[in-house]
Amino acid sequence: MLMESTDPARVLFDILDERLEEAAKEIKNRVFSAYRDVSWTPEQRKLLRPLVRKELDVLMQGFFALLDNVGSVLPEGVLAYRLISVADKDIISVNGAGVILENDEDFNSILRDQEDFDDILQTLDQEDYKDIRYDHADYEMMWLNYLADKALAAAH
Numbered sequence: 001m002l003m004e005s006t007d008p009a010r011v012l013f014d015i016l017d018e019r020l021e022e023a024a025k026e027i028k029n030r031v032f033s034a035y036r037d038v039s040w041t042p043e044q045r046k047l048l049r050p051l052v053r054k055e056l057d058v059l060m061q062g063f064f065a066l067l068d069n070v071g072s073v074l075p076e077g078v079l080a081y082r083l084i085s086v087a088d089k090d091i092i093s094v095n096g097a098g099v100i101l102e103n104d105e106d107f108n109s110i111l112r113d114q115e116d117f118d119d120i121l122q123t124l125d126q127e128d129y130k131d132i133r134y135d136h137a138d139y140e141m142m143w144l145n146y147l148a149d150k151a152l153a154a155a156h
Contacts, residue, residue, distance in 0.1 A: 008085035009132040013146040016060060024053035057147060064139035083132045083139065 005011050028049040032040065066073065067081040074080070134142060 008130075009134065009142055010146075012083070012085075012132060013143065017146075017150065020053060020056045020060065024049050024056055027052045061140055061143055064143045068138045068140060070138065070140060084130060085132050 005014065031048060032045070065071070067083065069078075069080045133139060137145075
């Protein structure tokens with residue numbers, strides 16, 4: 001269950017956390033199903049999901065490091081990527097199928113057209129779309145801090 005938050009980074013991390021947890025459970029179930037002939041001990045059954053989850057967290061850590069070009073791994077001409085949140089505006093909506101619309105037109109197709117994308121950015125104020133990072137922190141560190149805070153909360 002997602003916590004109620006308006007912080008764009010927290011909302012993103014909460015959603016990712018929930019989906020990673022679901023993926024870890026599904027992977028665990030698939031492993032046990034594929035190897036049902038193996039006599040798993042209760043300890044092995046208990047350890048598999050957290051082990052899978054840890055690997056998924058490390059995968060996400062690597063993804064966030066990639067966005068900030070940690071280790072200078074991006075090709076020449078690409079310094080880094082940004083994750084931005086776009087404030088809810090009258091011109092932007094989501095239809096019943098979950099497709100983001102801008103003035104009732106498919107937002108994803110608009111994003112593929114640089115001219116249309118520039119038009120969207122001009123209709124939004126600078127405050128309406130902003131990087132989700134805190135005080136210029138790396139996304140990777142934000143993710144690691146999120147996981148540490150979650151672990152602390154679970155321990156109490």
